[in-house]
Each structure stands twice: as C-alpha cells, then as structure tokens.
Ligand SMILES: Nc1nc2c(c(=O)[nH]1)N(C=O)[C@@H](CNc1ccc(C(=O)N[C@@H](CCC(=O)O)C(=O)O)cc1)CN2
C-alpha cells in the first residue's frame with residue numbers, strides 16, 4: 001500500500017539527513033550528545049524509570065554512553081536490542097556492563113547472548129528511539145529496516161517513547177506509512193518537546 005512517491009520521498013529524505021549527519025565533526029557529536037544526555041538525565045520519566053531500552057550509537061548518531069553509565073550507577077536496568085536481519089526483528093537483552101557487548105550486524109554494538117534469554121518487553125518502561133529525522137507529531141524516519149515499527153507492534157500497551165535527535169533532525173512533516181509509530185516526546189540539545 002506504499003505509494004511510489006512516498007517511498008521515493010522517504011529515500012531522498014534518508015539520503016539528505018544521512019549526508020548532513022555524516023558531516024558532523026566528532027567534537028560536535030560529543031558536545032551535542034552530552035547536552036542531550038543532560039536533558040534526558042533531568043527528565044522525570046527517565047528518573048522514574050527502572051527499566052529502559054537504549055541504542056548504541058553508530059554513524060554519528062546521538063551518543064548515549066554517558067546516560068547508560070548513569071543508568072547503571074542508578075541501578076536501573078539497561079536493555080539493548082539485538083537485530084535479526086533475516087526477519088527484521090529486534091530482540092531486547094538486559095546488559096550490565098560494556099563487556100557484555102560485541103560488534104554485531106550493521107557494525108552496531110549488540111549484546112553477547114551466549115547464556116541469555118530475551119528480556120520481557122512488557123517490563124520496559126521507557127524506550128529511547130534513534131532516528132534520521134522526526135517531525136512535529138513525533139513520526140520518525142529510520143534506516144528503512146522497519147525494526148522499531150515491528151518491535152512496537154508486539155506491545156498491547158506501548159512504553160513511553162522518547163525520540164533522541166539533534167535539533168537539525170526536526171522537520172515539520174515526514175511522509176508516513178500505516179505501520180509507522182510516533183514517539184511521545186523528542187529530546188534535542190535545545191530541550192525536550194512533549195507531543
Ligand atoms: N544505533 C542504532 N541501533 C539500531 C537502530 C538504529 O537506528 N540505531 N535500528 C533502527 O532501526 C536497528 C538497526 N537498523 C538498521 C537498519 C538498516 C541499516 C542499514 O545499514 N541499512 C542500509 C541499507 C540496507 C538496504 O537498503 O537494504 C544502509 O543504510 O546503508 C542499519 C541499521 C536496531 N539498532
């Protein structure tokens with residue numbers, strides 16, 4: 001049911017935002033990520049969540065390293081997704097240190113799962129969602145794998161979703177498909193916007 005135009009538009013937007021993000025200086029990535037993490041650390045939803053799903057940044061995404069370390073210090077449960085490229089599913093795992101990660105699919109750090117079971121998705125209270133861009137209503141442009149949309153499909157009641165982005169990744173309106181989910185709030189270096 002995806003119109004040809006819609007698909008082309010998402011593709012060209014992906015190229016545009018990928019290009020813009022690739023051009024960020026590593027120092028800017030570091031400093032801006034630190035600001036965004038500060039906003040997240042002060043967020044009451046973060047402070048009140050005992051269990052949160054994060055992502056491990058790649059390709060100049062907003063870096064959540066400092067938040068993950070804070071979460072461990074606060075004795076929160078940190079959940080990390082492992083991708084299955086065959087069925088495009090993300091499976092969540094509980095991790096307690098950087099040692100429990102290895103380079104996985106797409107060059108993203110993923111949980112080592114040797115003796116582990118997936119974490120029950122209903123116990124996740126907050127999901128920090130990466131994206132190439134977000135719009136005013138919280139819709140998201142991802143890499144086109146549909147991983148997060150398929151993951152959210154598994155919920156009866158969604159956890160709280162916070163989109164994490166640089167300010168330049170906010171746009172007025174993105175093309176959307178029926179399967180797309182929107183986030184509840186977007187946090188950038190300028191602060192968090194509840195939708
Ligand atoms: N840090 C992080 N982790 C994440 C995501 C994310 O956006 N950020 N994901 C969010 O979904 C999932 C991974 N999704 C991905 C989907 C596609 C590609 C990718 O490289 N796609 C190719 C094009 C492939 C094709 O068109 O066949 C590319 O971009 O070159 C990478 C990750 C799970 N983990």
Ligand SMILES: Nc1ncnc2c1ncn2[C@@H]1O[C@H](COP(=O)(O)OP(=O)(O)OP(=O)(O)O)[C@@H](O)[C@H]1O
Pocket residue numbers: 010140141142143144145146147148149150153177179180
């Ligand atoms: N819930 C779903 N069930 C089945 N197919 C889906 C679902 N969500 C997305 N897809 C398919 O996956 C593909 C990518 O979807 P979309 O363009 O929304 O990805 P994205 O959200 O940008 O990617 P990602 O979540 O990996 O960052 C599309 O072909 C879409 O039809």
